Amino acid sequence: MKSFFGTRHLKRVATALAAPAVIALAAMPTASADLLEQILEEGVFTVGTEARYAPHEFIEDGEIVGYSADLMAEIMPHMEGVELIRMDLPWQGILPGLERSRFDYVVTSVTATPERIARYHLSAPIADATMAVLKRAGDDSISTPEDIAGKVAAAQAGSAQLQALEALAEELEAAGTPVSRIRTYTAVDEAYADLAAGRVDAVVNSLPNVLEAERTRPDVFEVVDTFGEPRYFTWAGRPDEESASLNAFMDEQIRRLNEEGILNELQEKWFGAPMNVPLELPGAE
DSSP states (O other), X not given: OOOSSOHHHHHHHHHXXXXXXXXXXXXXXXXXXXXXXXXXXXXXXXXXXXXXXXXXXXXXXXXXXXXXXXXXXXXXXXXXXXXXXXXXXXXXXXXXXHHTTSSSEEEEEEEOOHHHHHHSEEOSOOEEOOEEEEEETTOTTOSSGGGGTTSEEEEETTXXXXXXXXXHXXXXXXXXXXXXEEEEESSHHHHXXXXXXXXXXXXXXXXXXXXXXXXXXXTTEEEEEEESSOOEEEEEEOOSGGGHHHHHHHHHHHHHHHHTTHHHHHHHHHHSSOOOOOSSOTTOO
């Protein structure tokens, strides 16, 4: 049986607890620096995820389920003998955790932005992530995204959705119709709860997620419309030489699922309709 405590995991513990001399030894390069090889040898693939972003990733009966979980169920047989370990973290800790090597890869919904493309290896696209506005059902004062002028709008802290909301707010302010206030939340479910309670007037999120909110609670929520350029969800790896083989493997698997129609099948299952997702991420090298 392969031990969970492989070289990478022992190194992480040693780095956190050992004396400086031991830390220096732990930081020395190993004979094999290829991350995919290490994963296959040790039999453990550790990923970071945020299981509070339905229908992509969420908890049901104590298990992480959703679109990404189903995608990984299609990918893991191609890493024969490897156990998948999912570290469930708040979104704000996901990309910093990747950079600090807390885990090998990110399997959660990362909206592709130019800044993230420059800083991380973003995978082949897995789903549509175009921005959209969600309002309370029956609120006739908001019929377009621009109608959030004078309203309290919300988004998840540290997210691309917050950046999009702030950009829209800047446009509205330049036009002389600013939003009243922008509120941020650690988890998007908290924003949805405040929207339902009337503490905010609108929430900006990706189209698939606001459609899911409307589908599950049509008496409470209503999707307004999309705005901005088309966006895509991806996963993410570190952009270093050690991670290159793992990044290439994950890209190959996602493209395979796209070409075989499995992405569309799972999108139909989790989002209610297939999406036109390109094989390659626009803007990535």
